[in-house]
Amino acid sequence: MLEKTFDPKTVEPRLYDRWEASGAFSPDARLAQDPNAETFSIVIPPPNVTGSLHIGHALNNTLQDVLTRFERMRGKAALWLPGTDHAGIATQMVVERQLAAEGNIDRRALGREAFLERVWKWKAESGGTITRQLRRLGASCDWSRERFTLDDGLSAAVRKVFLTLYKEGLIYRDKRLVNWDPRFQSAISDLEVQQLEVEGAYYHFAYPYEDGSGEIVVATTRPETMLGDTAVAVHPDDERYQGVIGKMLAHPITGRKIPVVADDYADPEKGSGAVKITPAHDFNDFEVGKRHRLEMINVFDPEARLNDSVPQAFRGLDRFVARQKIVEQMEELGLMRGIEKVRHAVPHGDRSGVVIEPYLTDQWYADAKTLAQPAIKAVETDATVFTPKNWEKTYFEWMRNIEPWCISRQLWWGHRIPAWYDADGLIYVEETEAAALAAAKAKHGRKMELRQDEDVLDTWFSSALWPFSTLGWPEETKDLKRFYPTSVLVTGFDIIFFWVARMMMMGLHFQKEVPFHRVFINALIRDERGQKMSKSKGNVMDPLELVDQFGADALRFTLVAMSGQARDIKLAKQRIEGYRNFGTKLWNAARFCQMNECVRVEGFDPGAVKLTVNRWIVGETVKCARAVTKALEDCAFDDVATTLYRFIWNVFCDWYLELAKPVLNGDDQVARAETRATAAWVLDEMLKLLHPVSPFITEELWAELAAFGGPARATMLISADWPKHPDAWLNADAEAEMGWLIELVSEVRSIRSEMNVPPAARAPLVLVGAGADTKVRLARHRELITTLARLSEVKEAETAPQGSAPFSIGEATAALSIAEFIDLAAEKARLQKEIAGHANDADRTRKKLDNPDFIARAPDEVVEENRERLAEAEAAQAKLESALIRLESVA
RNA sequence: GGGCGGCUAGCUCAGCGGUAGAGCAACUCGUUUACACCGAGUAGGUCGGGGGUUCGAUCCCCUCGCCGCCCACCA
Numbered sequence: 023m024l025e026k027t028f029d030p031k032t033v034e035p036r037l038y039d040r041w042e043a044s045g046a047f048s049p050d051a052r053l054a055q056d057p058n059a060e061t062f063s064i065v066i067p068p069p070n071v072t073g074s075l076h077i078g079h080a081l082n083n084t085l086q087d088v089l090t091r092f093e094r095m096r097g098k099a100a101l102w103l104p105g106t107d108h109a110g111i112a113t114q115m116v117v118e119r120q121l122a123a124e125g126n127i128d129r130r131a132l133g134r135e136a137f138l139e140r141v142w143k144w145k146a147e148s149g150g151t152i153t154r155q156l157r158r159l160g161a162s163c164d165w166s167r168e169r170f171t172l173d174d175g176l177s178a179a180v181r182k183v184f185l186t187l188y189k190e191g192l193i194y195r196d197k198r199l200v201n202w203d204p205r206f207q208s209a210i211s212d213l214e215v216q217q218l219e220v221e222g223a224y225y226h227f228a229y230p231y232e233d234g235s236g237e238i239v240v241a242t243t244r245p246e247t248m249l250g251d252t253a254v255a256v257h258p259d260d261e262r263y264q265g266v267i268g269k270m271l272a273h274p275i276t277g278r279k280i281p282v283v284a285d286d287y288a289d290p291e292k293g294s295g296a297v298k299i300t301p302a303h304d305f306n307d308f309e310v311g312k313r314h315r316l317e318m319i320n321v322f323d324p325e326a327r328l329n330d331s332v333p334q335a336f337r338g339l340d341r342f343v344a345r346q347k348i349v350e351q352m353e354e355l356g357l358m359r360g361i362e363k364v365r366h367a368v369p370h371g372d373r374s375g376v377v378i379e380p381y382l383t384d385q386w387y388a389d390a391k392t393l394a395q396p397a398i399k400a401v402e403t404d405a406t407v408f409t410p411k412n413w414e415k416t417y418f419e420w421m422r423n424i425e426p427w428c429i430s431r432q433l434w435w436g437h438r439i440p441a442w443y444d445a446d447g448l449i450y451v452e453e454t455e456a457a458a459l460a461a462a463k464a465k466h467g468r469k470m471e472l473r474q475d476e477d478v479l480d481t482w483f484s485s486a487l488w489p490f491s492t493l494g495w496p497e498e499t500k501d502l503k504r505f506y507p508t509s510v511l512v513t514g515f516d517i518i519f520f521w522v523a524r525m526m527m528m529g530l531h532f533q534k535e536v537p538f539h540r541v542f543i544n545a546l547i548r549d550e551r552g553q554k555m556s557k558s559k560g561n562v563m564d565p566l567e568l569v570d571q572f573g574a575d576a577l578r579f580t581l582v583a584m585s586g587q588a589r590d591i592k593l594a595k596q597r598i599e600g601y602r603n604f605g606t607k608l609w610n611a612a613r614f615c616q617m618n619e620c621v622r623v624e625g626f627d628p629g630a631v632k633l634t635v636n637r638w639i640v641g642e643t644v645k646c647a648r649a650v651t652k653a654l655e656d657c658a659f660d661d662v663a664t665t666l667y668r669f670i671w672n673v674f675c676d677w678y679l680e681l682a683k684p685v686l687n688g689d690d691q692v693a694r695a696e697t698r699a700t701a702a703w704v705l706d707e708m709l710k711l712l713h714p715v716s717p718f719i720t721e722e723l724w725a726e727l728a729a730f731g732g733p734a735r736a737t738m739l740i741s742a743d744w745p746k747h748p749d750a751w752l753n754a755d756a757e758a759e760m761g762w763l764i765e766l767v768s769e770v771r772s773i774r775s776e777m778n779v780p781p782a783a784r785a786p787l788v789l790v791g792a793g794a795d796t797k798v799r800l801a802r803h804r805e806l807i808t809t810l811a812r813l814s815e816v817k818e819a820e821t822a823p824q825g826s827a828p829f830s831i832g833e834a835t836a837a838l839s840i841a842e843f844i845d846l847a848a849e850k851a852r853l854q855k856e857i858a859g860h861a862n863d864a865d866r867t868r869k870k871l872d873n874p875d876f877i878a879r880a881p882d883e884v885v886e887e888n889r890e891r892l893a894e895a896e897a898a899q900a901k902l903e904s905a906l907i908r909l910e911s912v913a
Numbered sequence: 914g915g916g917c918g919g920c921u922a923g924c925u926c927a928g929c930g931g932u933a934g935a936g937c938a939a940c941u942c943g944u945u946u947a948c949a950c951c952g953a954g955u956a957g958g959u960c961g962g963g964g965g966u967u968c969g970a971u972c973c974c975c976u977c978g979c980c981g982c983c984c985a986c987c988a
Contacts, residue, residue, distance in 0.1 A: 240988070242988060289988080293988055296988090304986070306987070306988090412917075412918080416984090419915095515982090519984095550924090584925090586926075590981085599950075600936065600937065601936095606948065607947090612947085613948075660926085664935070675948085768953095771954070781942080812945085870968085876968040878968075880931075881931090891932095
C-alpha cells in the first residue's frame with residue numbers, strides 16, 4: 023500500500039541512478055533496435071564550468087528534458103547532448119581571485135603555463151558541480167556524450183574553422199579601435215559592453231588659433247583624451263566657421279598644431295557646432311580621422327594610464343586622475359569656458375565593471391556581415407523558426423546591422439589562436455604548429471623559428487560551433503549525420519546575439535544546413551515582485567533548495583506551467599507548493615486505485631467498455647492526450663501543464679473516481695471489473711502523459727502499480743510508449759450524458775449549500791417535464807445521482823412539490839424537496855437572481871436577433887446558436903417565474 | 914534616438930472577432946473509509962483611457978497614458 027504522500031527525497035536519487043545506469047538516456051539502444059528510427063536532438067546550452075545551477079538553468083533544462091522525454095516516449099532516437107563551456111573570462115577570473123586570496127599572486131608572475139595548469143586543476147575539482155545539479159533536476163541527458171568546449175575534439179574543430187575562414191578571407195587581422203577593458207587588458211566584443219548611465223559633465227574648452235586670431239570652443243565629457251586630439255571638426259555648411267576651415271589651432275596643452283577640418287560628422291545644432299577629434303580614442307573620431315588622414319595618437323597604456331606620447335607632467339597618470347588635472351590646467355590657462363553637469367551613458371565591461379576605452383590595437387576579426395547573410399535568409403524562409411515568433415524581429419534587427427566580430431582576447435584561458443609569426447612578422451595560420459613550421463620552411467627555404475599568437479579566441483567562437491563540434495565534426499561521424507541539424511534549441515533571449523546568431527552563421531557556413539529547426543526562447547525568471555534576481559538584492563531562489571523543499575517534480579511542473587508567451591516569469595514559492603499538492607493529489611488517486619484493486623488488465627480494450635462513465639472517461643482521456651501532444655509539439659508548455667492539471671484533478675479525481683465509487687463498492691461484478699480495468703488504464707495513460715514534466719512521481723507510481731498484483735515493469739524510459747488513441751474511442755454521447763449528470767449534481771449541491779441544508783440531510787429530487795432522453799439518463803444514473811448529490815431518492819412528477827427549490831436542467835425542471843430547510847426569503851432571492859440572469863441573457867440575445875444586419879451578415883451557425891440560446895433562456899426564465907409565483911402564493 | 918513587450922478578478926497569468934477563464938488569496942460549510950498538501954459552495958472584472966473598422970471587439974487599426982526590456986558612437 024502506498025503511503026499518504028510521495029517522498030521525493032528518498033525516491034528521486036534512487037530513480038535517477040537507476041535511469042542513468044540503464045543507459046536509456048542514450049539513443050543508442052533505440053538505434054540498435056531500429057537504425058532508421060526517426061531522430062530527435064537537442065544540444066544543451068552549455069553552462070559555464072564555473073557555474074552552479076540557478077533558477078534560469080532549472081527552467082531552461084526542464085523544458086529541454088520535457089521535450090526529450092516526450093520524443094523518446096514517442097519512439098524517436100532522442101539525444102539530449104550535455105556539456106559545459108570553458109567560459110574564458112569568467113573562469114579566468116575565478117582562478118585569479120583564488121590566487122589573489124592565496125597570497126596576492128598575480129597570474130603574470132605565475133606565468134602562462136603554470137596558470138593554465140591551475141585552471142585545469144580547478145576545473146577537475148569543481149567543474150562537475152553543475153552537471154551533478156542537473157541530475158538532481160531529473161535531466162535525461164546522454165552523459166556518455168558529454169562534451170567540454172576545450173576538450174581535444176572541440177579544440178580541433180575550432181582550429182579547423184579558424185583556418186578555413188582565414189583561407190576564405192572571412193577571418194582577418196586588422197588594426198582598428200576595439201572596446202578595450204583596462205582591467206582584463208583585453209579587447210571585448212560590442213556585446214560585452216554595457217552602457218551605464220553615470221554622472222558626468224560637459225567641459226567646454228577653448229582652443230586658440232595658432233596665429234592668435236581668437237579661439238574655437240569645443241565640449242567633451244572626457245578631457246583626458248584631449249591629449250590625443252589631432253583636429254577640430256566643423257560642419258562644411260556651418261556659416262559660423264566658413265572662414266576658419268583649414269586654419270591651424272595650437273593644442274592648449276601639448277602645443278601641437280592641429281587643423282580645423284570640415285566634416286559632416288560635426289553637428290551645427292550641438293554645442294558650439296565644433297567638435298574636437300581624437301581618432302585613437304573615439305569610434306566616430308576614428309572615422310573622421312581616416313577621412314582626413316589625421317594622425318592617430320594613442321595616449322593610453324593597456325591599463326588606461328597615460329603613456330609617453332603625452333607631456334611629461336601627465337605620464338603614468340590614471341585616466342581619471344588625468345581628467346582632473348587637465349581640467350585644472352585648462353582653468354589655469356584661462357581656457358575653461360564652462361562646466362555643465364550631465365547624466366550620460368558610458369560604456370562599461372559587463373564582466374569587469376570598469377569603463378571601457380576605445381583603443382587602437384591589432385586584433386582578429388570575423389567578417390560577420392558576410393556570414394550573416396545565409397543566417398538571415400534561413401530565418402526568413404522558416405528553415406529555422408523562433409518560438410515565440412516575435413523574437414525573429416530581434417534577431418533580424420541585429421543581424422541586418424551586424425558589425426565585424428572581434429574574436430581575439432588577450433587572455434590565457436581559451437583556444438589559443440592558431441596563427442604563428444616568423445621573425446619577419448609573416449603570419450602562418452595552420453591547424454598545428456608543425457604545419458606552420460612546414461609552411462614557414464617552404465616560404466623561406468629553411469627552417470624558421472616561429473612564435474604563436476599570444477591571444478585566445480572569444481569564448482563564443484567555440485560556442486558557435488557547438489551544434490556540430492559536439493557531434494564529432496570535422497569527422498564525418500554517424501552522430502553528425504544522424505543528429506544534425508538538431509531539432510530544437512531552448513535558450514534565453516539574453517544570448518540570441520551572443521550565441522544563437524553565431525551558431526546560425528557557423529552552422530550554415532560549415533554544414534550548409536541550419537543548426538536547429540526551431541529556437542524556443544524561454545522566459546527570464548524574476549522574483550514574485552517582478553525584480554530581477556540577484557545576489558546583491560538577496561532575492562535569488564536556489565533551485566536545489568526548492569527541490570529539497572518540494573521535490574524536483576513540483577519545481578519542474580511549476581516552471582512548465584509558467585512558460586507561456588510572456589518574456590518573464592514571476593515566481594512565488596506558493597506556486598510551487600500548489601503544484602506539489604497536485605502531485606500529492608495524483609499520488610492519492612493512485613492510492614485509491616490501488617486500494618480498490620484497479621489493476622491493469624492485459625489486452626484491455628478501452629474502445630469496448632460498456633458503462634457510460636467508463637466510455638466517458640476513455641473519451642476524456644483521448645482528448646487530454648491529444649491536447650497534451652499538440653501542446654508539446656507546439657512548445658506551448660503552459661498548455662501542457664494546465665491540460666494535465668485539469669484532467670487529472672478536475673476530471674479524473676473530482677468526477678470519475680467519485681462516479682466510480684458506487685460501482686466499485688457495488689454488487690455488479692461485471693461493471694466492477696470493467697471499472698477497475700478502466701481506472702487502471704486511465705491512470706497509466708495519465709502517468710505517461712505527465713512523465714515528461716514530472717518524471718519521478720510518475721516513475722515511482724508506474725513501479726508501485728505494477729508491483730500490486732500486476733507484472734513487474736521496466737522503467738517508464740523503456741516501457742512507456744506515448745499514448746496514441748483511435749478516434750473511435752471518443753464518445754460524444756457519453757460526453758453529453760455525463761455533462762448533464764455533472765450539471766444536475768452541481769446544481770443540487772449549489773442549492774443545498776445556499777439553503778444551508780445540513781450535509782447529513784437527504785432530500786428527494788423531483789423531475790418535472792423530462793423528455794425521453796432525460797428519462798433514459800435518469801434511469802441509467804439514478805443511483806449515482808442519489809449518492810453524489812446526497813439525495814434520498816429521485817422521482818418524476820407532474821408538478822414540483824410544495825416547499826421545493828427548482829432549477830432548470832435541459833428541457834426539464836428539477837426541484838429539490840427541502841421544505842423543512844427552506845427559508846422563504848432566501849429562496850425567493852435565489853429564484854429572482856436566477857430569473858434575472860436568464861432574462862438578461864434572453865434580452866441581449868433577442869436584441870441581437872432583432873438586428874437585421876446581424877441576421878444578414880453573421881454566419882448561419884452563429885445565428886442559429888443565438889436562436890437556441892434565446893429559446894433556452896426564455897424557457898428557463900418562464901419555468902422559474904412560475905415557481906416564484908407558486909412560492910409567493912404559499913407565503 | 915530607434916526597436917520590442919506588457920497593461921484582463923485582491924495577486925500571478927490564460928484567452929486574442931461571437932456575450933470573460935484558471936491558479937492562489939478571501940468568505941461559508943464540511944472528520945462521506947484516496948487525499949485537510951482535502952472536499953462542497955460563494956463572492957469578485959465598464960478586459961489602462963479615447964477614437965475607428967465590423968452585424969458584433971478584451972481580441973483588428975489609430976491615438977494617448979503609464980510600466981518594463983533590448984539596441985544605439987553623438988561633442
